[in-house]
Amino acid sequence: MLRPPGPGIRFVQYSLPLLAAAQTSGVLFADVFFLSPGHALIGGGFCFVLHGATAIYPRLRFVCALGAGFFLGAFCLTASIDSDSSTFLGLSEDAVVEATVCDGPSSSKSHVFLKLCSATRVPGPGSLNPAPDFSHLPNIAVRARTGEAEGLRLMQLKRGQRVRSYLRLSRIEGLRNPGGRDAWRQARRQGIGVNGRLLNAALVVRLPEFDEFSWASPGPVEWIRRTRSRAAGLLLNSVDSLRIESGGALMAALALGDRSGLSRSAQESFSRLGVSHLLAVSGLHMALLVGFSYRAVFWVSRMWVGSRPYRDRRQLALACAVVLAAGYSVWAGFGVPVQRSLILFFATWVIWLSHRRPPMGQALTLAFVVILLFSPSALFELGMQLSFVATAGLLFAARFSERERLASAGSFGMTFTQGIRASSVAIALTAPLIVQAGLPLSPSGLLFNVIAIPWVTFILLPLALVGSVLVLIPGGLAESTVFFMKWLLGWTMEVARVVSDEWPLVPLYGFLNWPVFVFLLGMAFLVVWVPRTVRSVTLCFCVLGWVASLPVIHLTGVMPRIVMLDVAQGDAVLVQGRSGIVLVDGGRAFEAGGDMGRSVVAPALRALGVNNLAAVVASHSDIDHRGGLPYILENFPVAELWLPDVPDGKGAFKSIRELAEKHGITIRLLAQGDPDRVVGDLRFKTLWPMRSASEDSVNENSLVLRVEIAGRRVLLTGDIGERSEWALFDQGLDLRADVLKVAHHGSARSSTNSFIRAVNPEVALVSASCAGLSGLPSPLTLQRLEKADVSVWWTGRAGAVEVSFEPNLEVAGSIRVSGWGGHRICPAAESSIGGELARTLPLALP
Incomplete structure (x- = not known):
């Protein structure tokens, strides 16, 4: 029979959370102030000595213990940081x-x-x-x-x-x-x-x-890892239909924690439905495995042990379950949620052996402390934060809902009610963290979690665990079984895709300041504290409604303004007026998957308060300009899409055209001579290309737009080169502008001296990486601009650059968010100066 907590347990009940808080504070302090390991050791040693010298002062001893925990956390982080x-x-x-x-x-x-x-x-x-x-x-x-x-x-x-x-x-x-x-x-x-x-x-x-290091030789852990890699390869490298292949990818994600086979569209479907957490190996997997193994060993031991005391069978079953959980933690990749669950089960087992009832939440706190000891950097991972916050909330919610559970015990509605309450608690507690990280929050997550969690828990997860083992067994029966399992999981993926595409879902975004963040956390704790499910669900929807109505915080500057984002080798320029917003280009897309629109442009737009766009412009079809635009068209309300009116023989614009038609976005083809386009307080004049342009050069046919904003002019030049610049100059067009977006990332074959004199800018913006990829920006171009007394701002050197236009023209430099640095030292591809100079000497002459 379990006894209530004794004095020692009660002391741990109050001291362990404080020690965990001290350890967390030490990790944060070391991360911000770059504390060295030596200083952390000195501080910890001093607290340890003071702790021993103050035996007659219990409170002072406890303060010293907290200080030791603080410096322990600092030391763990600084020791893991490379000192070289x-x-x-x-x-x-x-x-x-x-x-x-x-x-x-x-x-x-x-x-x-x-x-x-x-x-x-x-x-x-x-x-x-x-x-x-x-x-x-x-x-x-x-x-x-x-x-x-x-x-x-x-x-x-x-x-x-x-x-x-x-x-x-x-x-x-x-x-x-x-x-x-x-x-x-x-x-x-x-x-x-x-x-x-x-x-x-x-x-x-x-x-x-x-090669003879003993710790590098294969052991049980290494054997499990190699077998896991083999199983993942067999599940992911399917030669069957696309649906069967997606089922294998979902099976690898659920059973092995390997999400590399899931397509980005599949992950986005789960994210829009608010059930993406089900794709990660978590305590749910461990609890299912431990519960099954505990019941199996208990049933077998009852047959063998016979009339021996009940507790012997229970302890044996729990010990076997913990050992199996340890093996599965390695099999599933040993991520933070798995580590947390393993430590929880181990701590519960040890306390159970002492015949005492474990204090609520202490095992979870112990798991947090142990993980920070061995992996302090996990504190900054959103996955760990969500995992611990949600688990702690569910533990407390289980305590406060005890009366409701007892009142409805034995009914089918109890399981359904508790499932809804658990989903509302988890969503409310994690919502502030998700929104603070700039990620979308699905307002329909509560509904879909009630449906998806039982389906995944009782159907898909057992199938995935069994299938990840059967895939290693040769033979027709095992292969047929795995094929059926893949087919069922593949249909689940298809249903998720169809529902996410057809259901009118509007993800919630926002950026919180600290007062709003604390207020949302307070509302989330009310969801945990109230004993009734109806009240919990109501408060959960209040949290979501508050997120939806959050006022956007403009980080810096005065509007109207232009923000050139730091997208390395590519372009993404936001023209933000008081009543009109236009995005010109969206950065690069990568062959291996992903694009700057998803990773850079979209988060920046949300941080700058952009909820919709009057127009999106693709200056030309190069991948470093149009690559990120599909994600923007999919995830932001856009009124118009502007493209250059030139031949598109290679079909580079086909995908964004189809997206625009799918979402009802008006497509406009622009060329020289078109009427000015007025967007709110912004006026755009198309200077280039000509409608008779040939298809021989994509760069030379870039859209050149002159923007009139707050009485000033901005010239956006795409990737035009010397030929197009001379054509503009010879036509006698008015090229004067206060701000020049330097063409082709500062190439030496653009921005000739004659063109710079014709524009006569005060400020020049260069979008290129600090590493000077492909020799860009060219030192010759930078020299021409500096010789013309133009203030040059380069994203690789300054980060995102903001130009505001009221009351006077000023360049604010990098938009400052937490963690941003100052100007970098970026040598402009000095190794290529000789070659560029030999090829472009005529361009450097007046």
Whole structure:
């Protein structure tokens, strides 16, 4: 019989949450103020000594314990951060590197990833200096494309091996935009200081003297990981129909935690329905597995043990269930939700062995503390935050709804009622975190969760777990069974897609300041606290309604304004007037999947308060300009789509035309001589191309628009080159503008001296990466602009650039959001100066 908590347990009940809070504060402090491991050790040691010297002062001892927890959290984070990150000061460097594989390899549908530690430069053909001052390098994140020779070579490496490779090293410098995140800080939290790209698959040498590490030899854990990889490969590499293939991808996601096979459209369908959390391996999977194994072992042990005491069978069954859960945690990828669940089950088992009833929530707090000890960077992951917040809310809600549960015990309505209450609690508690992260929140999530959770829990999840094992068994019966399971899961994917496409769903977006965030959390806790399901659901809808009505916070600047977003090698310019908003280009799309419209432009638009667009413009058909526009057309209300009226022989605009027709967006083809287009307080005049333009050059046929905004002029030039600039100049058009969007990312074959004089801008905006890809922007172009006394703002150097027009013309530089830095040092492709100068010398003359 379980006894109530004793004095020791009661002390833990109150002290453990405070220690967890102190540890969390230490992690946050170290992340913001870059505390060194040595300083954290000194502070922790001082608190430890003071704790021992104040035995007669219990409260002071407890304060010292909290201080020790604070410095412990700081030390855990700083120890995981690479201390050599300051030794790599170059922008980019080719080098021969010796390092140890400390994490990976892991693969997705597009890339193979690997983490190298204990890295050093060695003399070789890629080293500029055979005897560098700093031989040590920070930890390196190596990436290669899946399926290519470099990716296949990385997949052959194993954890613990010492390798020598020829890499192109580059600084971690993410894009800086409103609504964006600091890529450098995120990599730093993971202990990564440098990016690396494998230049040649043949130049990877495994050093045999390091192959005999005992910890690198295959063991039970490594065997489970390899078997899991094999099972995932068999599930994902299906040669059957598309529906069967999608079923295999869903089976791998549910059973193995491998979502690499799920298409982006499939994941978006689950997200719009508000059930994307079901795609992640979580405590639901662990609870189902532990419950089944506990019942099975208990039934078998009852047959063997006979008349022995009941508790012996129960403890044996629980022990076997915990061991099985540990094996499954490795099988499922050992993510944070799995770690949390495993620690919860283990802590419950240990407390149960002491014959005491575990205090509510203490096992969850212990799981939080343990995870922060070994992986402090997980604190900053949205998945961990949502997992712990939702679980804690469900635990407390179960306590407060005890009377309702007892009153309706034994009825079918009890299960349905508790399911609705659990969904409302989870949605209300996680809504502030989701919205704060800039992600969409589905208003219909409560309804679809009530339907989807039982279907996934009792049908799909057991099928996925069994199928992930059967797929490893050869034979016709096993293959036929797995085929049927894939077919059923594939139909589930199809239903989710159809419902998400046909159901009138409007995802909720918003950005919260701290007072609103705290207010929403308070309302969410009311959802947990009220004992009745009807009240919980009502308050949950109040939370969603509040999110839907949130006023958007404009981050900086005065409107009207122009914001050139930092999209690396590409263009995305927002023209934002008082009553009209137009987006010109949407950044790049990538061959491996994904685009700048999804990852950069959409979050920036929402952060800038843009809920709809009067027009979206594709200046020309290059992928670095139109690639992100499909996502914008799909997810924002757009009135018109403007395209250049030139031949589209390759059909590059076909996809965005079809999207525009699907959503009822008016398509307008623009060319020189068209009437001015008035959008609110904005006036657009089309200067180029001519309708008689040929198809020989996509860049030369770019749309050139002159925008009149607040009495000022902005010239948007797309990617036109010297030929189009001379044509505009020869036609005697009025090219004068206060702001010039420099053509073709600052190419030396654009922005001639004559064109710059004709425009006579005060400010020039250049959209190009800091690394100077393809030699852009050219140093010659920057020199011409500086010689003309033009203030040059380059997104790679300054981040997103805002130009506001009231009361006076001013450039605000980077729009400041948390984590953004100042100006970067970006050498403008100095290695290409000689070649560019030889080819463009006539352009540099008056």
